[in-house]
Amino acid sequence: MTIAPIDKPSAMSLGRSRLSHTTVFWLVFCVVLVVLIAAPLVLTEFWRRFLTEVLIWGLLAMSSDLLIGYTGMISFGHSAFFGLGMYGAAGALITTHPPNLWLAILYGLAGAAGAALFVAFFSTRLRDIYFAITTLIFSQIFYVIIFTWTPVTGGENGLIFTRPHLSIPFLYDARFTSTTMHWFVLAVVTASYLMLRRITQSPFGMVLQSIRENEPRTRAIGYPVERYKIVAVMLSGLFAGLAGVLYAIQNQFAAPDFVYFITSGDTVIYNVMGGIGTLVGPILGAGFFHLLRELLARFLGDQFPYLIPLGVIFIVMIIFLPQGLLGFARRWLNR
Amino acid sequence: MSAAAATIAPLVTVDAVHTYYGKSHILHGVSIDIGPGEVVGLLGRNGVGKSTTLKTIMGLVQPSEGTVRLNGEAITGLPPHKLARRGIGYVPEDRRIFRFLTVMENLRTGLDRSGVDDAKRQMLLDKVFQFFPVLAERRTQPGGTLSGGEQQMLAIARAMMLEPKIVLLDEPTEGLMPRMVSQIRNIIEVLHKEGVAILLVEQNVPLTLEASQRVYIMEKGSVRHQCAASEIDIHHPIVKQYLGV
Amino acid sequence: MGTIVQFFQAIPIDLLIIQTVNGIVTGMILALVASGLTLIFGIMDVVNFAHGELFMLGAYLGFVVFAATGSFWVALIAAALIVALLGAALQIVTLRPLIGRDPLNTILATFGISLVLQNYALWQFGPVVRKIPAPIEAQFTLFYLQYPWYRLLIALISAAIIGGFWLFLKHGKFGVWIRATAQDRVMAQAMGIPVPWVYTGVFAIGAAMAAASGVLFAPMAGVSHTMGLDWVLKAFIVVVVGGMGNLVGSVAAAIFISLLEAYATIFVDPSQAVIVSFVVLILTLLFRPTGLFVPTPK
Numbered sequence: 051m052t053i054a055p056i057d058k059p060s061a062m063s064l065g066r067s068r069l070s071h072t073t074v075f076w077l078v079f080c081v082v083l084v085v086l087i088a089a090p091l092v093l094t095e096f097w098r099r100f101l102t103e104v105l106i107w108g109l110l111a112m113s114s115d116l117l118i119g120y121t122g123m124i125s126f127g128h129s130a131f132f133g134l135g136m137y138g139a140a141g142a143l144i145t146t147h148p149p150n151l152w153l154a155i156l157y158g159l160a161g162a163a164g165a166a167l168f169v170a171f172f173s174t175r176l177r178d179i180y181f182a183i184t185t186l187i188f189s190q191i192f193y194v195i196i197f198t199w200t201p202v203t204g205g206e207n208g209l210i211f212t213r214p215h216l217s218i219p220f221l222y223d224a225r226f227t228s229t230t231m232h233w234f235v236l237a238v239v240t241a242s243y244l245m246l247r248r249i250t251q252s253p254f255g256m257v258l259q260s261i262r263e264n265e266p267r268t269r270a271i272g273y274p275v276e277r278y279k280i281v282a283v284m285l286s287g288l289f290a291g292l293a294g295v296l297y298a299i300q301n302q303f304a305a306p307d308f309v310y311f312i313t314s315g316d317t318v319i320y321n322v323m324g325g326i327g328t329l330v331g332p333i334l335g336a337g338f339f340h341l342l343r344e345l346l347a348r349f350l351g352d353q354f355p356y357l358i359p360l361g362v363i364f365i366v367m368i369i370f371l372p373q374g375l376l377g378f379a380r381r382w383l384n385r
Numbered sequence: 386m387s388a389a390a391a392t393i394a395p396l397v398t399v400d401a402v403h404t405y406y407g408k409s410h411i412l413h414g415v416s417i418d419i420g421p422g423e424v425v426g427l428l429g430r431n432g433v434g435k436s437t438t439l440k441t442i443m444g445l446v447q448p449s450e451g452t453v454r455l456n457g458e459a460i461t462g463l464p465p466h467k468l469a470r471r472g473i474g475y476v477p478e479d480r481r482i483f484r485f486l487t488v489m490e491n492l493r494t495g496l497d498r499s500g501v502d503d504a505k506r507q508m509l510l511d512k513v514f515q516f517f518p519v520l521a522e523r524r525t526q527p528g529g530t531l532s533g534g535e536q537q538m539l540a541i542a543r544a545m546m547l548e549p550k551i552v553l554l555d556e557p558t559e560g561l562m563p564r565m566v567s568q569i570r571n572i573i574e575v576l577h578k579e580g581v582a583i584l585l586v587e588q589n590v591p592l593t594l595e596a597s598q599r600v601y602i603m604e605k606g607s608v609r610h611q612c613a614a615s616e617i618d619i620h621h622p623i624v625k626q627y628l629g630v
Numbered sequence: 631m632g633t634i635v636q637f638f639q640a641i642p643i644d645l646l647i648i649q650t651v652n653g654i655v656t657g658m659i660l661a662l663v664a665s666g667l668t669l670i671f672g673i674m675d676v677v678n679f680a681h682g683e684l685f686m687l688g689a690y691l692g693f694v695v696f697a698a699t700g701s702f703w704v705a706l707i708a709a710a711l712i713v714a715l716l717g718a719a720l721q722i723v724t725l726r727p728l729i730g731r732d733p734l735n736t737i738l739a740t741f742g743i744s745l746v747l748q749n750y751a752l753w754q755f756g757p758v759v760r761k762i763p764a765p766i767e768a769q770f771t772l773f774y775l776q777y778p779w780y781r782l783l784i785a786l787i788s789a790a791i792i793g794g795f796w797l798f799l800k801h802g803k804f805g806v807w808i809r810a811t812a813q814d815r816v817m818a819q820a821m822g823i824p825v826p827w828v829y830t831g832v833f834a835i836g837a838a839m840a841a842a843s844g845v846l847f848a849p850m851a852g853v854s855h856t857m858g859l860d861w862v863l864k865a866f867i868v869v870v871v872g873g874m875g876n877l878v879g880s881v882a883a884a885i886f887i888s889l890l891e892a893y894a895t896i897f898v899d900p901s902q903a904v905i906v907s908f909v910v911l912i913l914t915l916l917f918r919p920t921g922l923f924v925p926t927p928k
Contacts, residue, residue, distance in 0.1 A: 490810075
């Protein structure tokens with residue numbers, strides 16, 4: 051997708067369609083939002099939690115999309131950002147009494163930012179394939195550290211902690227119910243989506259996309275490509291860490307398994323299935339993946355290796371449908 | 386723009402071919418043909434699509450419209466390695482010999498194919514070493530250590546190993562000293578005597594007019610003029626129009 | 631200075647030699663795995679995330695064939711051949727359509743393959759660790775240890791396979807084809823070399839090397855469906871440190887890293903010794919990103 055100048059003859063029609071484009075977008079957005087807000091009121095407990103979890107994975111996938119879809123960098127390191135967000139939150143929830151929601155978020159983001167900085171420093175000097183491999187290896191470095199540093203991280207067994215109250219200072223303080231949990235996650239994910247959307251449509255985001263299209267040319271024009279990449283990795287890492295925090299709060303445990311590179315792999319799958327470069331696509335991809343998994347488990351039994359058909363679908367999609375489910379809407383969504 | 390009267394069926398025909406590189410429309414309905422054993426020159430300024438025409442014939446680039454035929458049979462869409470085996474030899478711009486393979490190994494890439502027994506191998510090698518004694522001398526050296534002119538010779542020799550019916554030569558004299566240019570001229574002559582057809586893309590107009598029987602002149606992706614090489618010389622107005630600086 | 635000398639003098643020399651031997655043995659297996667990986671990358675520009683799974687499948691197939699025939703060597707050869715064919719089939723079906731596309735796609739595709747293969751193995755064989763007995767049970771005395779001859783044999787066989795392949799590349803028709811294709815895919819085609827099949831062949835060879843490593847390694851630690859994961863990670867580190875596409879570099883890097891890790895286990899727990907390879911990687915990326923053993927960055 052090149053950033054082409056608008057030529058005169060179509061400016062008139064573009065003016066009109068641009069108006070309706072934005073309206074359509076916000077209309078759809080509101081409808082979807084309303085559906086998601088109403089959902090927990092009609093769903094069973096299981097599906098409520100399911101939906102909440104899909105949203106969390108969706109956030110993780112969105113953060114990854116910033117790198118894959120907009121900057122053109124495949125990262126297998128998101129499990130590190132996610133995991134550190136999770137453990138950071140765990141740290142806050144275990145060490146402070148009473149456990150504070152916002153502190154958990156703060157610690158989680160800080161942890162993820164640290165990981166992101168580390169990864170960014172090394173990895174942005176390398177081109178695509180090397181970047182992918184080194185992010186993979188870095189996420190494994192974090193895995194090993196977390197797995198073996200038992201006194202601090204609980205090692206193999208991870209950490210268990212209590213959920214904090216949903217506390218908005220001076221306004222509200224109560225335990226989370228699965229419904230309010232869902233709404234809180236929805237709020238965070240929606241806010242994140244809007245922020246990411248703003249970022250990708252800003253001049254900064256345009257530069258990222260130009261890096262994806264043609265890095266040498268972008269550098270030749272004079273942009274400090276490395277710095278843009280570092281910021282992209284940091285942003286991506288922060289939102290991934292946020293997803294980790296949400297997961298920790300939702301499930302009340304932190305485990306090293308999530309830092310294993312498989313989580314990064316899953317994230318990339320959500321991205322590809324949903325459509326890279328669309329921001330919402332990956333959320334859909336996450337939903338599609340988990341729904342399929344759930345259905346396969348229900349119809350074919352728990353023992354069925356659901357990842358085999360899912361893996362095959364994934365491969366088939368790469369070959370025949372590389373744009374993913376929403377890829378066709380990419381142009382449209384990015385206006 | 387009718388094709389030159391050819392009572393013998395042409396060896397290679399390019400028929401109204403359109404080729405794109407991404408969104409750039411490079412060839413706009415190019416039609417040329419080369420008869421068996423004929424030396425045909427393709428002239429034009431830089432960027433008019435001469436190299437692209439060669440690449441289209443060689444299957445390195447797929448046309449979006451039009452057909453390429455070899456001996457009457459459509460070959461558009463066939464992969465390059467099949468075309469090489471059917472007798473199309475390609476000597477690209479900047480030679481592109483295998484720099485880390487020895488001279489001998491470079492030649493082997495064309496020799497190691499079915500239908501070449503030991504006797505024929507020896508015969509082909511002898512022939513090529515006879516034309517290019519310097520290659521015989523350097524046969525165990527890596528291709529990258531050869532000089533520009535020697536690399537050009539290797540590129541042509543390598544294509545000859547395929548026993549091609551037609552050789553596509555893309556700017557063989559570019560960057561070569563005058564002494565080497567006349568050597569290239571001799572090679573073209575020798576190949577012609579052997580009955581090998583040649584499609585010669587060149588910026589060197591006098592050489593092309595001298596070596597070819599017919600020439601096509603291209604501009605902006607299509608053929609603008611064709612005639613026998615003897616009909617024009619470098620002072621001809623057509624040459625000034627399409628090839629003048 | 632004096633404390634450093636004292637430090638090293640405190641390590642018993644027999645422990646040092648034992649660890650050196652261990653390091654070389656693991657290093658050779660790692661070299662064989664990494665060779666396949668760097669070959670596939672160097673020639674096809676494909677990052678084969680499924681390499682660890684091919685290693686794992688090789689081990690499982692070896693187990694199955696061994697159970698049927700009772701011969702370790704038949705198992706080794708059969709596993710390598712079957713996985714080679716499987717690799718060729720996978721390449722034709724999933725990777726050929728992706729030739730010419732963004733390399734990102736092949737990374738994702740091989741990742742998908744690794745998922746499918748891993749779960750297939752889990753499904754077929756379950757989580758139970760299988761065992762293949764070593765073909766040679768004899769041991770010799772290395773200081774205070776009874777050291778299995780088999781381990782030395784593995785190192786020798788791995789070296790032989792790598793060496794044999796190196797010769798194959800340097801001489802022989804297919805070796806020339808492979809090297810020509812690696813240098814200039816377009817001109818290789820223009821010379822009549824069937825490049826798509828060269829790619830398939832190279833992938834098959836890489837897969838066979840991974841499978842052979844799996845079978846060779848199996849008697850040492852057993853066969854499980856996760857064994858590929860640890861090896862593939864180390865193999866990637868080795869490939870990056872050794873210089874991607876550099877066969878000799880990978881071998882050297884594999885032995886280097888394995889030796890360092892073996893020495894590290896003198897001081898720390900094995901699960902932490904793995905950090906050594908990470909450190910080497912980081913240092914390489916910082917100072918010599920094209921590869922530790924590559925003479926000059928080009």
